[in-house]
Amino acid sequence: MSAKLATVIRSLALVGLGVLAGAGGGIAAWKKLNPPPRPRPDVAGPPGGASLAPPEEPPEEVEPTPEPVKPPGEVKPPVEVKPPDEPPAKSPDPGPEFFGFRVGSAARAPEPKPEPKPDPKPDPKPEPAPVAKPPAKPVISRLTFMKDRCVAGFDGKSTLHDFSGWTRSVTGSLEYEKGRLAETAKASCTIDARTLDTGDADRDKEMHELHLESAKFPDMKFEVAAVRMTGAESMAMTGSIEIHGVKKDVEIPCTLKVRRDGYVYAKGELKAKMTDFGIKPPSKMGMINVEDEIRIWFEVWAEPARGDRK
Numbered sequence: 001m002s003a004k005l006a007t008v009i010r011s012l013a014l015v016g017l018g019v020l021a022g023a024g025g026g027i028a029a030w031k032k033l034n035p036p037p038r039p040r041p042d043v044a045g046p047p048g049g050a051s052l053a054p055p056e057e058p059p060e061e062v063e064p065t066p067e068p069v070k071p072p073g074e075v076k077p078p079v080e081v082k083p084p085d086e087p088p089a090k091s092p093d094p095g096p097e098f099f100g101f102r103v104g105s106a107a108r109a110p111e112p113k114p115e116p117k118p119d120p121k122p123d124p125k126p127e128p129a130p131v132a133k134p135p136a137k138p139v140i141s142r143l144t145f146m147k148d149r150c151v152a153g154f155d156g157k158s159t160l161h162d163f164s165g166w167t168r169s170v171t172g173s174l175e176y177e178k179g180r181l182a183e184t185a186k187a188s189c190t191i192d193a194r195t196l197d198t199g200d201a202d203r204d205k206e207m208h209e210l211h212l213e214s215a216k217f218p219d220m221k222f223e224v225a226a227v228r229m230t231g232a233e234s235m236a237m238t239g240s241i242e243i244h245g246v247k248k249d250v251e252i253p254c255t256l257k258v259r260r261d262g263y264v265y266a267k268g269e270l271k272a273k274m275t276d277f278g279i280k281p282p283s284k285m286g287m288i289n290v291e292d293e294i295r296i297w298f299e300v301w302a303e304p305a306r307g308d309r310k
Contacts, residue, residue, distance in 0.1 A: 038199035040166060043151055043299040044265065052149040054301055057261045138177045138184075143264055143302035145172040145189070152191045152220075152298040158282075158290040165198040165207070167191065174264060174302045181258075182235070187224040189298070193243075194218050211279050217245045222252075233257055237268065241296075243277040262304035269297035 045051035153166025169192035177184040193214040198204055208214045221242040228236045230253070238251045254268035273292045274281050282290045 054263055141176055141178055142305050143174040146301045146303050150300040155295040156290055160288045163198055165196045167195040169195040182227050182229045185227040189222045191220040193220050244279050246277040264302045267299045269295055271295055
């Protein structure tokens with residue numbers, strides 16, 4: 001092999017290695033810019049398996065009342081048959097009468113006895129007025145959000161790809177009068193902003209330090225002021241939401257399910273702008289820009305207090 005041919009082969013090998021290295025670097029850069037989405041847990045699925053839904057207590061079985069067993073050989077007593085009543089015997093005809101005197105008799109007709117006068121009745125006593133029964137005491141249901149069975153997060157879009165962030169660090173409580181949920185519901189929810197995770201460490205660091213400032217504003221809060229039922233299992237909750245230290249009035253359409261054993265499932269979402277809460281949308285080199293509008297969502301399970309469980 002000539003020296004010239006060997007030089008050509010070495011050059012081609014170096015070019016190939018450079019192409020492979022460049023391709024590998026391009027793939028790594030693409031994966032860095034497009035991390036796989038972090039899978040969300042199944043919250044509303046049936047209890048068991050991968051679902052976060054709490055197991056449902058079986059209904060109480062009611063034993064049927066046994067029918068009385070008649071002893072063998074029991075004979076019903078015969079029914080007595082009464083003979084028909086005989087008509088009373090007629091007295092002999094005393095004969096004709098004339099103005100109360102029997103014909104052929106000197107006896108006078110008896111004088112009619114005076115009818116007794118009825119005793120005067122006393123005036124009836126007035127009936128006492130009915131005593132009004134005190135109103136029934138309302139039964140209050142108190143529930144708390146279940147640890148690790150609640151999820152909250154957000155969905156965002158950018159010029160490069162879509163992304164999401166979520167956390168299970170959700171706490172809260174729910175209180176309502178049984179039979180009057182819409183009129184009496186009170187609820188509050190707190191999300192630990194420091195635990196929001198998008199599945200990319202570098203992006204999360206920038207999100208928490210530069211945009212959410214979660215060390216300074218660790219809590220995201222939602223307070224329910226009123227509930228309006230919009231269907232058998234749907235409602236609209238109005239209240240205030242606080243993000244990045246800024247509070248706004250919002251209305252959130254929700255799905256609501258109250259289980260037979262007292263557990264409550266709620267799911268809702270709303271669209272909001274980051275700039276409304278003083279957050280500047282992320283941008284890199286003016287080429288990768290995140291849209292201002294994001295979708296905020298939550299799914300929660302609440303369990304009743306021990307005394308309220310059925």
